[in-house]
Amino acid sequence: MDQPAHPDHACGHDRAGLVARAERLCRERGLLFTPLRQRTLEVIAGETRPLGAYDIAERLSLPGRRVAAVSVYRALDFLTENGLVHRLASRNAFVPCDHSHSGGESAVFLICRACGAVDETTSAEIERGLNRTLARAGFRPASRIVEIEGECGACQEREGAEG
Amino acid sequence: MDQPAHPDHACGHDRAGLVARAERLCRERGLLFTPLRQRTLEVIAGETRPLGAYDIAERLSLPGRRVAAVSVYRALDFLTENGLVHRLASRNAFVPCDHSHSGGESAVFLICRACGAVDETTSAEIERGLNRTLARAGFRPASRIVEIEGECGACQEREGAEG
DNA sequence: TACCGTCCCGTTACACTGTAACAGGCGGGG
DNA sequence: CCCCGCCTGTTACAGTGTAACGGGACGGTA
Structure with missing residues (x-):
C-alpha cells in the first residue's frame, strides 16, 4: 500500500496505486497487463472527469503513431471486466475504479x-x-x-x- | 380514438390509457400533443421491449413518407420531459412510463x-x-x-x- | 390585411459511439 | 519447426445524437 509522497500532480486519482493494483491483479489471474492497457488506465486515472473512448484514443496517439478507437474499446473491455475502471452509462464515458467498494457492494x-x-x-x-x-x-x-x-x-x- | 374492449392485442402496455393521460396532461399544461408525438408514444407503448430512436423512426415511416430520426428525437425529448416515456441509459432505448411511481419516487x-x-x-x-x-x-x-x-x-x- | 414571433417539423450535415471481420505479430507448447 | 491463442492494427460499417437552416402553421397585434 505504499503511497507516493506526492499522490498525483494535478490528477484527480491515484494513478500509481491503480497501476500497481492492476499489475498485481493480472499476475494473480494470469492476465496480460500490456502497454496499451496500462497506458489506457493511466490516461483515465490522470483525468478528473470521465473520458470517452475517442478522447482516450486521442490522448494515446502520438504524431506518427495513431491509436484507433477500436483498440481503446478492447482495452476498456479488459479494464472494466477486471474492475479497474467503470463505465458511466449516462455519459458513455469511463472513470477509474476507486475500489472503495471492496466488499462487493455495487457502486x-x-x-x-x-x-x-x-x-x-x-x-x-x-x-x-x-x-x-x-x-x-x-x-x-x-x-x-x-x-x-x-x-x-x-x-x-x-x-x-x-x- | 375508440379503443377495442380488449386493452391491447399483443402489446405489453396500456396504449390507450397512456395516450389518454398524455392528452389530459397536454391540455392541463397548454402543450401540443401533435400527431408525431402521439404516434411516437403509440409506437413505444405498442412494444414489449425498449425501442431505439431509429427503430421508432422506421416504424413511423411509410413507403412514401419517411420520418427522420432527428424528428423522433425531438418527440422523445418532449415525451420524456413530460414523464410519458423513460430513456434507458444502459440501452439507449425508450420505454413507456408505467406511472406506478406517482408519488415522485424515482424509478x-x-x-x-x-x-x-x-x-x-x-x-x-x-x-x-x-x-x-x-x-x-x-x-x-x-x-x-x-x-x-x-x-x-x-x-x-x-x-x-x-x- | 399585413406583420411578427413562436413552435413544430423536414432536411442536411456532421460528430460521437460501438462492433464485426480480417490480417499480422508474438509467445508458449507440441 | 508448426500450431494455437492472445493481442493489436486496419477497414468498414451500423447506431446514436446534435447543430443549423428553412418552411409552414398559428396566434396576437397594429
Missing part, C-alpha cells in the same frame, strides 16, 4: 453537471433495498447501474457566491 | 437480458438510501438512474426447463 456514482467530477460511493441501505426489490421481483441481477446527475457541493457553493 | 428498471422485457418499479427503501447518500455527500440531484440488467423470473424458469 453509486454522483456525477456533477457543472464541473463534471464523479464521486464513487456505496451505501449499505441502497444495497439492501436493491436486493429486496430484486428478490421480490424474482429477478437475478447481472449488473447494477446507479448514477445520479446533479450538482456537487463545491459547485453549489460556487454558484451561490457568483449568482 | 427502478429491471431489464431482462434474455427476453428484453423491462419492469419499472419503485422502492421506498432505495429512495431513502439514495436520499441519505446524497445528503451525506452534499449533492443536489437532478436526475436519478437505477437500472438493473439480469434475468427475469420467467426466463430463469424457461432456462431451467430447457436445460
Whole structure:
C-alpha cells in the first residue's frame, strides 16, 4: 500500500496505486497487463472527469503513431471486466475504479453537471433495498447501474457566491 | 380514438390509457400533443421491449413518407420531459412510463437480458438510501438512474426447463 | 390585411459511439 | 519447426445524437 509522497500532480486519482493494483491483479489471474492497457488506465486515472473512448484514443496517439478507437474499446473491455475502471452509462464515458467498494457492494456514482467530477460511493441501505426489490421481483441481477446527475457541493457553493 | 374492449392485442402496455393521460396532461399544461408525438408514444407503448430512436423512426415511416430520426428525437425529448416515456441509459432505448411511481419516487428498471422485457418499479427503501447518500455527500440531484440488467423470473424458469 | 414571433417539423450535415471481420505479430507448447 | 491463442492494427460499417437552416402553421397585434 505504499503511497507516493506526492499522490498525483494535478490528477484527480491515484494513478500509481491503480497501476500497481492492476499489475498485481493480472499476475494473480494470469492476465496480460500490456502497454496499451496500462497506458489506457493511466490516461483515465490522470483525468478528473470521465473520458470517452475517442478522447482516450486521442490522448494515446502520438504524431506518427495513431491509436484507433477500436483498440481503446478492447482495452476498456479488459479494464472494466477486471474492475479497474467503470463505465458511466449516462455519459458513455469511463472513470477509474476507486475500489472503495471492496466488499462487493455495487457502486453509486454522483456525477456533477457543472464541473463534471464523479464521486464513487456505496451505501449499505441502497444495497439492501436493491436486493429486496430484486428478490421480490424474482429477478437475478447481472449488473447494477446507479448514477445520479446533479450538482456537487463545491459547485453549489460556487454558484451561490457568483449568482 | 375508440379503443377495442380488449386493452391491447399483443402489446405489453396500456396504449390507450397512456395516450389518454398524455392528452389530459397536454391540455392541463397548454402543450401540443401533435400527431408525431402521439404516434411516437403509440409506437413505444405498442412494444414489449425498449425501442431505439431509429427503430421508432422506421416504424413511423411509410413507403412514401419517411420520418427522420432527428424528428423522433425531438418527440422523445418532449415525451420524456413530460414523464410519458423513460430513456434507458444502459440501452439507449425508450420505454413507456408505467406511472406506478406517482408519488415522485424515482424509478427502478429491471431489464431482462434474455427476453428484453423491462419492469419499472419503485422502492421506498432505495429512495431513502439514495436520499441519505446524497445528503451525506452534499449533492443536489437532478436526475436519478437505477437500472438493473439480469434475468427475469420467467426466463430463469424457461432456462431451467430447457436445460 | 399585413406583420411578427413562436413552435413544430423536414432536411442536411456532421460528430460521437460501438462492433464485426480480417490480417499480422508474438509467445508458449507440441 | 508448426500450431494455437492472445493481442493489436486496419477497414468498414451500423447506431446514436446534435447543430443549423428553412418552411409552414398559428396566434396576437397594429
